[in-house]
Amino acid sequence: MGEVEHFHHVSFLVSNSLQAAFWYCCNFGFARFAEKQTDKFVEIAVKNGKAIFVFKSALRPNVAEIKEDIICHGDFIKDVAFMVDDIECVVERISKLGARILSSIEKIFDEKGSVLSAKVESCCGRLVHTLIQNIDYTGIFIPGYKPTDNFKFANSLLPVRLNFIDHVVESHPPGTLDDVAEWYKETLRLKRFWSVDDLYSDKSLLPVKGWLLNDSKRTTQLMIAEPIIKKGVRGQHEEFQEYHGGAGIQHIALNVTNIVDAIDTMKRQGADFLSIPDTYYDQLEERLGKTKLKVEENLKEIRRLKILMDFDEKGYLLQIFTKPVQDRPTLFIEIIQRRNFDGFGAGNFKALFAAIEEEQKRRKTFFLENEPKI
Ligand SMILES: O=C(O)C(=O)Cc1ccc(O)cc1
Numbered sequence: 001m002g003e004v005e006h007f008h009h010v011s012f013l014v015s016n017s018l019q020a021a022f023w024y025c026c027n028f029g030f031a032r033f034a035e036k037q038t039d040k041f042v043e044i045a046v047k048n049g050k051a052i053f054v055f056k057s058a059l060r061p062n063v064a065e066i067k068e069d070i071i072c073h074g075d076f077i078k079d080v081a082f083m084v085d086d087i088e089c090v091v092e093r094i095s096k097l098g099a100r101i102l103s104s105i106e107k108i109f110d111e112k113g114s115v116l117s118a119k120v121e122s123c124c125g126r127l128v129h130t131l132i133q134n135i136d137y138t139g140i141f142i143p144g145y146k147p148t149d150n151f152k153f154a155n156s157l158l159p160v161r162l163n164f165i166d167h168v169v170e171s172h173p174p175g176t177l178d179d180v181a182e183w184y185k186e187t188l189r190l191k192r193f194w195s196v197d198d199l200y201s202d203k204s205l206l207p208v209k210g211w212l213l214n215d216s217k218r219t220t221q222l223m224i225a226e227p228i229i230k231k232g233v234r235g236q237h238e239e240f241q242e243y244h245g246g247a248g249i250q251h252i253a254l255n256v257t258n259i260v261d262a263i264d265t266m267k268r269q270g271a272d273f274l275s276i277p278d279t280y281y282d283q284l285e286e287r288l289g290k291t292k293l294k295v296e297e298n299l300k301e302i303r304r305l306k307i308l309m310d311f312d313e314k315g316y317l318l319q320i321f322t323k324p325v326q327d328r329p330t331l332f333i334e335i336i337q338r339r340n341f342d343g344f345g346a347g348n349f350k351a352l353f354a355a356i357e358e359e360q361k362r363r364k365t366f367f368l369e370n371e372p373k374i
Pocket residue numbers: 169199208210223225236253319334344345
């Protein structure tokens with residue numbers, strides 16, 4: 001007991017929740033469905049399938065609880081919320097470990113029933129984790145949120161179907177993964193499922209260390225990553241941490257059943273993804289030609305839409321990554337489809353890392369000598 005069941009939602013702290021929510025609805029097919037307002041904050045919840053994002057902003061100046069956060073990080077993911085089976089057990093373990101309990105267990109309720117909820121600090125910068133255990137809640141989201149209609153304009157767009165949050169990736173400073181993995185094991189019972197000490201070891205690209213942590217049923221996938229520092233250049237995690245202001249969520253992957261349809265629609269409606277060279281698809285088709293794997297999708301469409309593909313003898317995954325989704329080069333979104341393949345696209349790391357480094361060079365954040373002199 002005392003285990004995580006699945007991601008419940010992800011909550012962003014932003015300067016204007018209305019605009020952020022609208023932007024996510026237009027780009028990724030979310031629909032606004034719930035809202036909560038207090039004297040200090042407004043929160044807007046958007047949903048697509050089981051994936052729920054919440055955007056929170058302050059309604060007045062100098063709100064103490066978030067002042068530091070907003071000054072330091074800009075718009076960012078503040079809270080990765082988990083559904084747990086026994087909140088008392090989890091909170092007790094967390095307090096024993098010495099982590100701060102930001103809100104102790106509380107029963108929250110409205111006319112649709114109740115849940116137990118608590119909030120704890122994480123070991124990932126200023127990220128927090130809300131923990132939720134259901135009692136008998138039948139409402140739309142969490143007690144206290146009122147239903148809202150979707151944005152009229154977003155309703156008129158072509159639909160995009162997402163399923164759920166496939167995985168979340170945290171970016172940590174170099175040399176800290178052991179402690180981070182230990183923290184998630186001791187608190188949330190997330191265990192290391194696999195680890196790669198060098199996610200991509202080609203000498204021409206910058207290495208990243210990444211470990212995948214899972215709950216026992218493997219429905220919650222949390223990846224923790226850190227850079228392996230190289231002189232003279234700023235890798236993707238150094239760039240993230242420098243612009244974000246420390247450790248934080250680097251990307252969120254959203255699971256889909258039909259990635260070709262989803263990406264075709266998202267691209268038509270303006271979502272901006274990393275570009276992949278044609279040579280990647282020449283090599284992919286050659287490698288696929290040597291296997292007996294049956295691919296349902298049209299490879300011409302995969303090439304046209306610049307979707308990445310990795311496979312083994314049993315199945316395959318298709319994935320694509322957006323450019324950063326705010327002014328700073330920090331958080332990005334991944335769309336992923338799995339067909340009998342629950343690993344990570346190790347065969348895609350080269351293409352992904354090359355595309356990210358290309359973007360870094362374009363933004364002039366890759367080489368350290370280009371650092372702006374303040
Ligand atoms: O391939 C994926 O979807 C991953 O999530 C792996 C990953 C982990 C860390 C990175 O900096 C980049 C990619």
